[in-house]
Amino acid sequence: MYSVYELVHQWQDLADERAKEFGLTGQQVAVLWNLSREQPSMGELADRLGCDASNITGLIDRLERRELVCRVADPSDARVKRVHLTPTGQQLTKRMRSKFFNGSPSVAGLSAADQRALLKLLRRATDLGTTDGASGRRGKL
Amino acid sequence: MYSVYELVHQWQDLADERAKEFGLTGQQVAVLWNLSREQPSMGELADRLGCDASNITGLIDRLERRELVCRVADPSDARVKRVHLTPTGQQLTKRMRSKFFNGSPSVAGLSAADQRALLKLLRRATDLGTTDGASGRRGKL
DNA sequence: TATTGTTATACTCTATAACTATA
DNA sequence: TATAGTTATAGAGTATAACAATA
Numbered sequence: 001m002y003s004v005y006e007l008v009h010q011w012q013d014l015a016d017e018r019a020k021e022f023g024l025t026g027q028q029v030a031v032l033w034n035l036s037r038e039q040p041s042m043g044e045l046a047d048r049l050g051c052d053a054s055n056i057t058g059l060i061d062r063l064e065r066r067e068l069v070c071r072v073a074d075p076s077d078a079r080v081k082r083v084h085l086t087p088t089g090q091q092l093t094k095r096m097r098s099k100f101f102n103g104s105p106s107v108a109g110l111s112a113a114d115q116r117a118l119l120k121l122l123r124r125a126t127d128l129g130t131t132d133g134a135s136g137r138r139g140k141l
Numbered sequence: 142m143y144s145v146y147e148l149v150h151q152w153q154d155l156a157d158e159r160a161k162e163f164g165l166t167g168q169q170v171a172v173l174w175n176l177s178r179e180q181p182s183m184g185e186l187a188d189r190l191g192c193d194a195s196n197i198t199g200l201i202d203r204l205e206r207r208e209l210v211c212r213v214a215d216p217s218d219a220r221v222k223r224v225h226l227t228p229t230g231q232q233l234t235k236r237m238r239s240k241f242f243n244g245s246p247s248v249a250g251l252s253a254a255d256q257r258a259l260l261k262l263l264r265r266a267t268d269l270g271t272t273d274g275a276s277g278r279r280g281k282l
Numbered sequence: 283t284a285t286t287g288t289t290a291t292a293c294t295c296t297a298t299a300a301c302t303a304t305a
Numbered sequence: 306t307a308t309a310g311t312t313a314t315a316g317a318g319t320a321t322a323a324c325a326a327t328a
Contacts, residue, residue, distance in 0.1 A: 007260060008152050013191065015146075025317065042287060050154060052320055057288055059318080079286040079327050114262055119148060121259040166294065183310060193297055198311055200295080220304045220309040 022096055028063060032085070032093050035069060039082040068092060163237055169204060173226070173234050176210060180223040209233060 012026075019029040027049065034040060034048055042060065046053040060083055063069045068089035074080040085093060153167075160170040168190065175181060175189055183201065187194040201224055204210045209230035215221040226234060 005156075008149050009191075011149050012153060027318065043285090050150075051318075053287070054289080054321080055319060062317080077286085077328075081287070117258070118262040121255055121262065168295065184308090192295075194310070195298080195312080196294095196296060203294080218305075218309085222310070 018096075018100060021099075022092065027059060029096065031059060031063060031083075032068070032089065032096070035083060035085045035089070036093055039072065039084050041074065041080045041082055043080070045083060063089075159237075159241060162240075163233065168200060170237065172200060172204060172224075173209070173230065173237070176224060176226045176230070177234055180213065180225050182215065182221045182223055184221070186224060204230075 015029075016026045019026045022029070024032075030049055031045060034045060040048065042056045043053055045060075046056045049056070060069060060071065064071065067086055069083050070086055071081040072084050074082050156170075157167045160167045163170070165173075171190055172186060175186060181189065183197045184194055186201075187197050190197070201210060201212065205212065208227055210224050211227055212222040213225050215223050
């Protein structure tokens with residue numbers, strides 16, 4: 001019998017293995033997803049990935065070294081740099097998307113109803129999991 | 142609207158934050174869970190944690206340095222070392238367990254029915270997530 | 283003065299390969 | 306010779322603190 005904990009880990013492992021098939025880490029894939037429709041700044045990426053801004057520098061360095069992304073100066077504020085997908089990065093992201101989702105509209109390929117049910121249960125589990133019953137919803141949550 | 146992916150990440154983050162409250166990493170907590178009722182060998186721990194055996198050495202080193210676990214020679218095979226919780230480690234594990242689960246029998250505090258439903262959906266999602274529809278169930282899965 | 287991004291530092295986790303001591 | 310655990314190495318991710326350039 002699987003525990004929820006184990007299943008979440010399996011899900012995570014699955015995501016990491018898939019990233020590896022494309023020569024990427026899970027975190028690198030997470031960056032790429034965020035660049036499909038927007039060109040976030042370094043700081044915005046840190047927020048979305050839930051890590052410190054200082055980590056983004058190295059993360060983007062590694063992706064830039066492979067010509068998958070590039071830094072573009074923001075015209076309205078010389079301090080901020082926006083991250084864009086290169087043509088190569090766009091191709092790779094597209095390939096990943098079709099391989100991961102197989103044209104299915106939902107993240108996991110579940111039906112819409114199943115996905116709603118899953119989200120509801122998982123969210124309830126996460127809330128209940130909070131140490132003090134009163135939600136708490138800290139930081140990025 | 143949350144995606145399943147984001148929720149899984151939130152779950153993971155939550156687990157890591159809780160580990161941090163006890164001055165531990167998620168992986169260190171995972172080791173401790175495995176020592177509550179058994180005293181696995183180094184290699185067995187590697188299997189359960191799904192990582193290379195060489196990582197266990199450092200992982201156990203760090204926990205041993207904090208007097209939470211100790212290595213015990215296996216009497217029947219001088220090559221293997223079994224990992225035990227120290228009294229301090231037992232106390233900490235007990236404290237974590239009650240803080241994490243609040244006496245609830247399920248991992249997340251969900252009802253048994255909810256948990257079954259969640260497991261079913263999450264497992265179906267994981268299966269569907271497999272690149273080729275035909276299950277595949279690679280390695281540790 | 284505050285903010286954005288970078289650098290420097292240090293730690294954990296990860297895998298690979300070579301090594302030891304047992305079996 | 307095979308196996309269990311260790312060591313050495315290298316890379317990725319993480320946070321903290323200090324820093325430069327810009328607002």
